[in-house]
Structures are given as structure tokens and as C-alpha cells.
Amino acid sequence: MEFPDDIKYTKEHEWVRVEGKTAIVGITDYAQDQLGDIVYVELPDVGEILSKGDAFGVVESVKSVSDVNSPVSGKVTETNDPLKENPETVNEDPYNEGWIVKLEMSDKADIDDLMSAKEYEAYVTEEKA
Amino acid sequence: MKHTPLYNEHLKLKARMVEFGGWEMPVIYAGVIAEHLAVREAAGIFDVSHMGEFEFKGPDALSFIQYLTTNDISKIADGQAVYSLLCSEQGTIVDDIIVCRFNPEHILIVVNASNIDKDWDWVTSHKKGNVAITNRSDDFGLIALQGPKAAQILQKCAGAADIPAVKPFYLAKSAVCGIEGCILARTGYTGEDGFEIFCPSKDTPKIWQALIENGAPLGLKPAGLGARDTLRLEMKYSLYGHEINDKTNPLEASLGWVVKLNKETDFIGKSAIEKVKAEGIKRKCVGFQMIDPGIPREGYGIFPTHQRTNEPSGQIGFVCSGTMSPSLQKAIGTGYVPTEDSKTGSKIYIDIRGNKRLAEVVETPFLKK
Incomplete structure (x- = not known):
């Protein structure tokens, strides 16, 4: 299980990587492992305005359906459209090729209360136990 | 929760365990898709001892x-x-x-x-x-060995038995791996050739291990409830609690073929089913395939594609089971719809989280062999 330390994590198992004003969002390695084979990803529309905590998309495995919530507020600037054809990318590379949306953040302070890699790893270990 | 005789085997194989009908059962070992495809292309082994x-x-x-x-x-x-x-x-x-x-x-x-x-x-x-x-539920372990290579694998473990001579839906008593008193049934619920092996409860792990050992070189994989569900759904086999329950009758469930109204003796429910037949069924469990994106799931509403006055709420049915079919790579499902909407080619909407997505009633089984 990987926990890169250049990103922030939510309790709902999303991650966010901030590059300037842009927040790149996906689901964590733990989340994809729990879901199993991902067969469908529903993406939001570019231009959609999201508040922190909004469910903006859905990731489905063969057996289950999981909402994806936005870790930050902002406007959707780009979606990872290749996931429509190749949703398994989320399983294979959740932190890079498997990103889901990019947002233009409205408040950079939104990430302040998110978990660090260390905190998230501890959180997941507790959830598994 | 209850455990089958193979519980420790599942833990050894690092299966993900879930509650199912009061039993703690393996839902996934390596991954539903890989397990599903192993059964279609080679073989899979399932613990069905909970039955x-x-x-x-x-x-x-x-x-x-x-x-x-x-x-x-x-x-x-x-x-x-x-x-x-x-x-x-x-x-x-x-x-x-x-x-x-x-x-x-x-x-x-x-x-x-x-x-x-x-x-x-x-x-x-x-x-x-x-x-x-x-x-006798606690006396037997039950192993389902399913897939085109099932007979070949079983033969390796049941040397004395003439496996090819056991025709589909026939039974044979045989030793398996030296364990006497096993019953081989050439049955299953995956749409593939295969066997269900009734084993003495305490010897079930030994037989399970031997089948895996002999089958693995031929592509056999242990398969969990997740793959069992996608395999049966591709064949549109009913699963109790989903397509059928104590409120559905066999005719609307498309199970009229197992109801022999003409058999010589009376049976429980016969007169009620005869009445349903005479009056005609009002709804039917159909198979459908999504045209729009999205995956149907149990409980989602089914809506008509044209406004109708006789269903003021708009909803005409509900989804019983749904998944992304690993073999067909299409989103498929089963559901009850009014008889008038049940013909092949009928268009329906599935309410996927508030969005009406177009689907089409199709011939079943979904997977044509």
C-alpha cells in the first residue's frame, strides 16, 4: 500500500495534489484496493462549481458503488476523460494516471485540515483493524 | 457468524471475507474479473459448503x-x-x-x-x-469446481472414477483424493461445465487443497461470491432474494419451465400457479442491457420511455441485479417490468442515482455459448 507524501488525504479516501492554484484529485491506493476491479467512473462536467465535501463523481467496481467527494472548493477545469474507456487505470496507478479531476481552487486554506501521508496511513491502519 | 469447513483455507488464501446469509464467506481472492474469466476460460473452485x-x-x-x-x-x-x-x-x-x-x-x-x-x-x-x-447440512462440505477444465482437473484427483461418463445433471459416488464417500454431481450455477462435490465435512479442506494443487497448472483459480454472482448473472440464473423471493411466482420469474403442471401428482402451490397462468402474468423478470453509460444496481427504479397515464408515479418496475459483465464488457441487469414492456427490444429507463439512463430488454442468457 502506497502513501505518497506530496499529497493530502481525506477521511473518505480521496487525495489532492496542489500545483499552484490547481488541485488534482483522485482516490487513494487503499480506496481502489477496497473497491476491487474498477469498471466505471462517472466524471463531472468541466465548469461545474464544487464546494468542499460535494460528491462530484462515482467510481464503481464489479460489486460496489462509491461516491467521490471533493476535498476542496473550486471550479472543475479538467476531467480525466480516458478513464471512461479505461477505468482500470484507477486500480493500476491511483496517484498519477488515475487522477479524476482538476479544480481551480477558490480557497487554498481548504487543504489545511486534510491529513498528511503519515496521518492517513495511521487512519487506514485503524480502519482495517 | 457461521463458518464452513473451508474457513481457514480462505484465510490462508487471503480472501476478503463478508457476511452472507449468516455465514462468513470469501467474496474476492485475487479480483472478481480474473476469477470470473478463469471460470469461463479454464476453471474456478468455489466453497459452497454454506448451502x-x-x-x-x-x-x-x-x-x-x-x-x-x-x-x-x-x-x-x-x-x-x-x-x-x-x-x-x-x-x-x-x-x-x-x-x-x-x-x-x-x-x-x-x-x-x-x-x-x-x-x-x-x-x-x-x-x-x-x-x-x-x-445433513453440517455433514457435508460442498465444493463447486466449474469451467471447461473442471472434468480434467477432477479426473486427476478421482483416478478410479470415470469422469467423462458422468453426464450433465448426473450423480456418481466416488473417492476423491482417497477420501471415500464423496458424491460428484455434474451441476453448477455458472453456465460452464463442472461438478459440485459433496465431501465429508472434516475431509473437505484436503480435497479443496488437492483440487487447487492439481488445477492451478491448468489455470484454476479460487473464486469467491463476487465472481459467482457475475457468472450466474451473465446466464440470467435467478438468485434467491434478488430475482425471486416469497412474493414472486415462478411464471413471472421466467421459471415456468421447472413447474410441471401436468405431472400426475398434486404439489403445493399448483392451483395458485394454474390460476396465475389462466389470468396471465402482469409483470415479468427480464434481462436488459444499458445503452447509455452507467451500471444498473439492485433496487434502482425502472421507468417507461413514453409517458403513460396508468402509472402516475412513473415508475414501472425495479432492478433485481446488475453489474458490468466481465465476459461481455457491457452493463447488464435483471428487473421486473410490466408484461407489455417485457418484449426483446423494448426500451426502458433505469434511474441511476437520479439520472434516467436508456436500456434495452435483450434475449437471455446474456452470454451466448
């Missing part, structure tokens, strides 16, 4: 089974098995079962795990004639 077995012995065993179940057990041979139903007086489905006829005075039925207690009350409270009924 129940009731034994009927005595001079009236056959006539009692005929009274209890909808299929005609007088028409199958000794040593043969058949799919059948237990129905209520109202003609609704108590359970779907496999009936194994060893001879007219010795019959075994296999029932769903979640229905063992209900079915036991049902059969014992309707007992007729000179027959002894025994709940």
Missing part, C-alpha cells in the same frame, strides 16, 4: 418430494439431479433447489444457505407418508 442439504429416506420419499416441489422428479432417472422450486400455497417461491434422486426411496435436496432454517420448517411441517427427513 444446505436435506435427505429424504423411506418408501414415500419420491411421492413426498413430488408433493413438495414443482418439477417432475418421477421423470428423472435414479442417479440424476434436477433444478426445482419449493412453492407456497399462494404459488410464490419459498426457495429454488437442486433435487438429487439416488433412487425413489433416497433423495437429497440442496437449498440456499440463507433459507436453511425456513426450508427445514417448511419441509418438516408439510411431511406426508413414510419418509424420514434429516438435515
